[in-house]
Amino acid sequence: MADWLIGIIMGIVEGLTEFLPVSSTGHLILTAEILNFQDDPRASIFEVVIQLGSILAVVVVFWKRLWSIVGVKTEGYKSSRLNVLHIILGGIPAIVVGLLLHDWIKANLFSMETVLVSLVAGGILMIAAEVLPKGPKIESLDDMTYKQAFTIGLFQVLALWPGFSRSGSTMSGGMFAGVSRKTAAEFSFILAVPMMVGASGLDIVKNLDKLSTADLTLFASGFVTAFIVAMFAIFGFLKLLESVKLTTFAIYRFILAIAFYIVFIM
Template identity: 60%
Template sequence: MDFIKAIIEGIVEGLTEFAPVSSTGHLILVGDLIGFTGEKAKTFEIFIQLGSILAVVVLYFKRFLSLFGLAKIEGEKHPLNLLHLIIAALPAIVLGLLLHDFIKEYLFSPTTVLIGLVAGGLLLIYADRKHRQTASDSLDRITYKQAFQIGLFQCLSLWPGFSRSGSTISGGILIGAGYKAAAEFSFILAVPMMIGATGLDLIKSLDQLSVSDIPLFLTGFVTAFIVAMLAIKYFLKLLQKVRLTPFAIYRFVLSALFLIYMLF
């Protein structure tokens, strides 16, 4: 049964990691529904996010090579580089290190997730209304200042349920980027952020894990990777068609349904 639960969680992670609906929030809510809870489950939910992150690396492999000067982006004199990611990642890294233990102990619960889902949904609607028709959809038009501003918005995602992609995509739109550019920057920024967060969590949780946990963790990892590969390809097309408000409505409906479940 644990392996079935791992596959379910892997599917949920792959589908939601890059959509602005909060993958962590969904994993916590689904984990509560299927009885997959506890300290080991919290670490599992963070670890399988690496599967989704690997999907980004595979799909944007040339882009990652260009960050290190190992490939060129055609037609761009000043393409996105590693410094953009460092600047964008710093705010959440610093705040995450300071609040890591507090977040894991007090904020990983269905109630806090519901709060994050609603608050994040309101941000999505606000970003949609403030979107500029003249915004550039080129990832390489994002400046260092804009990267830092997006990084500040990313700090909101430290609250489970708020959504890392939701906060960074909304932040990108609010500072002048187009939907496609904001989403792709969010995808690429996720790689160093999630590797760092997962590494820190695994180090702090080693005493709670054993060799026998490896098959379970790998099952969730591989499932999340496969599903995320498919989800990323379709999400960009969907985002440009429907924008962010439908995702906000989904968050509100999900919050209402789960609140009813919790009460009754």
């Protein structure tokens, strides 16, 4: 299959799933299996590059909020109580665990079997976040406490297991901590910027020897496609959360795991 076509297909999958609670990494691994791309030496670094395309979409969509977090006043965000400390507290747990277990995770958790297990496990967590009784929820990022940000960060550690879903784990953690579904999603998007830029940057540095100008078509098509699709996905998902619960996405995860188990493992 032509590089540009692989780039577009994988970019679409990344852009659609990065911010949905269904696991973009899991979908990329499963899609690579279908395209017979999983053993390509460029596969791992390619997935990192297209994730940066999705992150660029977050920066474009939330640029005013991101400026306000670092103290720069913009129209609509002249005073924001959500600040850098919230982001630091939300990111510390995954950063610490990720640095300690990075190589082990890469070596042991990036298979189809482990992804299918985590799809199911993450779905169970999301259902629990919806059905277990909880108190009143905050409806704005500006009302989020430092404790809530740190609790979300603890749940984000689960996303180091490919297939668990970063947005699914952080949204579930937010709901357990007393944050509304939509507000938890918004914080998840914003938290993704430093987390994924840092993780992607580390992977790129470690894999510089795999980058080549000959692969520009693959990387460029994937990056641009992921960016464009992610822009639409962010707006669509936030609108969808007004009427759809995480349970719906959990059921999708179960169906996907069962389908791939039957087709590729049984």
